[in-house]
């Protein structure tokens with residue numbers, strides 16, 4: 001057994017159960033006496049709900065109940081809450097329309113839940129759902145963001161006149177206007193950020209269970225944050241006090257944001273189980289996932305940069321129209337504002353920035369955070385704009401970036417859009433990425449490709465993001481309705497093994513391994529003596545879950561704080577056992593030692609003394625060795641880096657092949673390099689998917705056209721390259737680990753690198769910009785229409 | 794209701810099924826082997842791949858009645874009785890070819906077939922092409938490809954080339 005502490009690529013302990021088919025995902029669980037539920041969903045984008053006739057369904061074999069919005073209302077069930085309140089430019093609060101668990105009066109998107117059918121088997125419930133007779137009176141649908149705000153557009157919610165959720169701004173408008181007025185040159189770009197479907201491979205599922213004798217409700221659910229679900233569902237929807245509600249999120253098959261939110265189905269099965277006195281299980285199928293899991297992105301923006309004659313960025317002006325979908329999902333309002341517009345400085349020292357963001361309701365699935373959440377939209381906008389500036393001013397794209405970088409000695413750096421970056425070194429990651437991608441050899445490769453009749457391009461993106469969310473007081477002042485601290489309970493068991501209870505949740509990140517490494521390292525115990533427990537509100541004191549690349553930076557910091565307390569108490573116990581002054585005790589590698597001597601007690605001896613306190617300072621200390629810490633971060637963390645993409649495209653077909661991808665990221669402290677590399681590769685794959693393949697497409701009638709894996713192009717093994725990952729880290733200065741986070745960098749940095757590469761490959765065709773995804777059809781069209789500027793040569 | 798008799802991971806089962814019951818439902822719901830997953834409803838994701846008489850098949854695309862008399866191997870049947878992993882399982886672990894683990898059973902079952910049916914060698918391109926029917930949202934496939942390349946020599950009784958280390 002080699003070194004298994006911080007910095008070692010320890011193989012994952014969770015793999016053994018997954019590789020043997022012994023993972024326990026929600027749909028793998030079954031409760032005794034369990035019933036099955038199917039959610040009947042609207043097939044209309046926008047309609048008045050005239051009536052639901054359940055008579056035929058109720059008469060069918062095995063059917064136990066059919067519930068509608070009226071049944072929930074009669075029981076006082078509340079709507080799904082939104083966790084973030086924004087304010088308009090004029091200071092008034094955003095429009096916050098009701099979000100009923102089952103539709104009441106109206107349906108507002110294809111997939112809107114209309115009824116719950118409960119039966120003995122899933123097939124019986126499905127058959128009965130088919131037999132429900134639902135009468136609708138169709139209303140005109142509002143589909144795209146621009147459709148929502150045209151005069152005379154149909155209105156989704158009475159509470160949101162003109163379909164506007166909020167009209168928000170950040171930054172110094174007057175300053176920006178003045179800078180533009182005096183600028184040497186202005187470069188502007190209109191661009192969209194394509195709507196995506198997260199598509200974790202495990203579809204969502206939920207099982208409600210109820211014990212009528214204790215009054216205890218249990219919900220098993222595919223969640224990234226079981227405590228958040230308990231809080232939202234208990235307090236706002238079902239009015240079940242926390243101590244009567246247990247939420248378990250067992251093994252979860254990927255989340256990428258889509259499993260953060262409190263969804264209707266969780267409340268439905270919990271409520272129905274209570275009503276029926278029997279467990280009720282619901283499992284989404286993929287078609288249902290496409291129209292009920294929150295989507296991501298969907299921006300339409302205009303960006304303008306004011307420049308001086310040397311190419312220095314003077315001011316940035318951004319106007320974005322973003323889609324909330326039909327209702328506000330849990331964190332939706334924050335994504336295109338505080339996770340987007342605050343990132344518009346990127347890695348550049350642009351002194352003045354003003355951004356206006358208007359969010360609208362449309363008859364589409366609600367949109368919320370998807371891997372990166374707001375930051376991919378910001379980095380895409382900036383890095384595309386910078387490339388366009390380079391082209392139009394004739395400056396070299398690398399030199400232009402270097403010229404405008406925030407210098408590494410300027411940290412901590414206050415941006416004009418609220419954030420204060422603590423650390424970073426953009427030249428370092430840029431240089432490393434360019435070297436790894438053999439940037440200098442590109443011209444030769446391009447020439448060789450051209451000789452072979454193919455077009456080769458290279459694109460770079462230098463980006464920064466904000467994660468490790470988040471300082472509670474700061475987000476509270478910005479409208480968050482929750483704290484975003486994290487919790488760890490560290491229990492040293494009597495014989496010296498350690499059980500750690502964490503409020504974060506692992507759904508692919510490998511926390512059971514990484515956190516065990518961290519704890520083994522800090523407490524000097526063997527890796528296999530550390531157990532990590534997550535995903536159950538009955539076992540873990542509290543927690544806010546996993547999203548925003550927060551688990552190590554915030555959750556790991558909570559562990560460090562709890563371990564500090566363990567070491568402090570252990571030192572006192574050891575001082576007693578060693579008859580020494582506590583000030584003379586030092587702890588390292590699992591030993592409490594009297595400084596400068598060989599007199600020491602191992603952690604296991606100290607813990608045994610704590611649980612068998614015969615020789616123990618009982619007048620000063622309680623027995624036991626277990627500590628809890630709540631850690632509230634002091635700031636966001638700011639990972640960043642440089643991604644370089646090289647593509648080759650076939651002018652005959654328009655097919656793009658990514659031939660090389662290099663990501664060099666600054667993620668702060670790395671605990672397990674193998675896991676970090678895997679996180680970045682997965683994120684990059686999703687970014688390449690966004691850039692080249694994926695789009696949630698609605699037709700004008702409000703139907704999701706790309707609503708299955710046959711229509712929605714997921715990245716497959718044969719459309720992705722090998723992904724070279726490097727890390728060049730500066731440490732986060734404000735958390736005890738120096739960790740920044742690595743879960744989202746891949747998805748944030750990569751799309752502009754890919755698009756910049758394709759545009760570069762098409763440079764002879766006079767194309768300035770193309771909106772994602774860059775499908776063969778679009779590229780082929782450009783090639784067919786374009787007159788190569790160099791053809792005459 | 795009709796009855797199917799089949800062998801799963803060496804164990805015989807006789808189970809009553811509906812005509813519409815899928816093999817994956819039979820495995821998960823009637824036999825209790827939940828290692829085989831369902832990730833889609835259009836036969837696109839491969840999370841459900843099992844081996845029917847040693848050939849990898851998407852078990853969401855087969856009716857239970859079609860496998861009467863067949864011998865099925867699922868992910869649960871790969872490791873030896875003493876827990877020793879199949880070389881493909883071992884290489885997936887060694888090369889960090891799984892994150893959330895949801896696609897993993899289907900990936901591993903398909904990868905084994907891919908290696909077996911290519912005894913003369915497997916290029917990266919062949920591996921990527923062979924994985925076309927399996928979706929993974931977590932890994933970006935990079936490490937899955939590496940794991941399969943590393944399993945090939947082990948399964949064919951060759952030494953692991955240094956490049957796979």
Ligand code: FES
Pocket residue numbers: 830831832833834835836837838839840841842851852853854
């Ligand atoms: S579940 Fe069989 S291919 Fe997706």
Ligand code: FES
Pocket residue numbers: 201253254508890891892893894895896897928929930931932
């Ligand atoms: S490991 Fe999560 S889908 Fe492949």
